[in-house]
Amino acid sequence: MVHASGAPVFYEHAYVHAYEQAPLTNADYSGCFVVRDGEKLVAVLPVYLQSEANPLRRLHEAYPETLGQTVLLSHTWHCYDAHVPATADVLPRLLDAMTHAASVFGAHWYGFVNVERGNALSRQLRAAGLPARHLTDRWATGLTTYEHYLAGLGTRARANLRRNERRSREAGVTIEVLPVDHAALDEISLLCTKTATRFDTSDFYPGSTFTKFVLALGGLAHVIEVRQHGRLVAAGVCLADATRFHTWTCGVDYAVDGRYSPYGVLFAESVKLAIRLGKTTLEGGRGNADFQRRHGLSPRHLDAVLIQT
Structure with a gap:
């Protein structure tokens, strides 16, 4: 599914499994939504429940309302390019599932972080009427x-x-x-x-x-x-x-x-x-904007789209 949808390395099985074996941030729970059409797999989405969901201190700048609250996030902070690996339009179903899961886990907020403004997921979230707030930028260039x-x-x-x-x-x-x-x-x-x-x-x-x-x-x-x-x-x-x-x-x-x-x-x-x-693409990660720009990389604006339960 990851390969079929063109999702980045952060969704590869080996990456998600490595994070389960050695979590780089403290997660109260980690899991994965799996969406099927009959027997056919059509989407996957890893999620992480975090009571300290702000290691880069960006989330609380964009969403000060989340300070001290538990959040169900679409991926870990070590992923700077959020996707929903899917071969069908499943976002409405996933949002419903995230709403239910957030309620079950007692999360005050849920949603997506590090969504590249203008990509497919960003457009789908906007079409669903969900507002985005800017978090930071990541940098990339063609090769x-x-x-x-x-x-x-x-x-x-x-x-x-x-x-x-x-x-x-x-x-x-x-x-x-x-x-x-x-x-x-x-x-x-x-x-x-x-x-x-x-x-x-x-x-x-x-x-x-x-x-x-x-x-x-x-x-x-x-x-x-x-x-x-x-x-x-x-x-x-x-x-x-x-x-x-x-x-x-x-x-x-x-x-x-x-x-x-x-x-x-x-x-x-x-x-x-x-x-x-x-x-064909060099991804330079987040931060160090002056160096990145001077060396030919361009910003990709990253947003957070969170929903209060």
């Missing part, structure tokens, strides 16, 4: 070749990327792309947590749980390690689906020897890896 990507950048950004690659080589930096079971995930987890702390979101990638989650992703994930003289200075955990390459999370240590940016090295390698894997 063909690396040279074509560079050619689309501004002169300064293009020169900076090329100069950074040269300086990093001169500084003894090495880059390695690894499967999850060969990557230094404990070391990467510490670096990701250290980086997240700078943005006051350190609980978004909880230590040992993060390592277990990434291991459970298996082949969905690609790990990029950037090292200088053996020391990890940047790392990224990237996810791939049929057409998209997601720079899902990263960690960076800027205390390096030499005049280069380890984050710039990691970003350039992410673009190159996406192209090598034949992906």
Whole structure:
């Protein structure tokens, strides 16, 4: 169903199963609506009941009414592209089911978060008369070749990327792309947590749980390690689906020897890896707007559509 509907990697069985094995956020309940037409599967939708449903502190900015209340959400906060994997128009039935489930679980609110404004789900929710409130933006761009990507950048950004690659080589930096079971995930987890702390979101990638989650992703994930003289200075955990390459999370240590940016090295390698894997879209995730815009990514506005029970 996920493949037939073109839903992103966050709906793959391996991703949802990994989240059940190693939940990165505290959920009071996790489950999945399954919609059938007779014996034929026509839709699925994972849902999560959360009493602390605001790890990025965005929901309460958009919906201050939800502060301190339990919410039944369409997916976890680690999914930034909400869909309803379906081959039929089932949204009205799903909304009815979510209403009932919210009542059973005692949730004060239910609905969808991280819905891309203007996509199919967004249009269906609007057609149902449900208002949306802006949460944040995610960033993405199309890909063909690396040279074509560079050619689309501004002169300064293009020169900076090329100069950074040269300086990093001169500084003894090495880059390695690894499967999850060969990557230094404990070391990467510490670096990701250290980086997240700078943005006051350190609980978004909880230590040992993060390592277990990434291991459970298996082949969905690609790990990029950037090292200088053996020391990890940047790392990224990237996810791939049929057409998209997601720079899902990263960690960076800027205390390096030499005049280069380890984050710039990691970003350039992410673009190159996406192209090598034949992906036509680079998903840059949320935040870091200035860097994203400067490097050719465009915003996709993400909304929340919540309904009070």
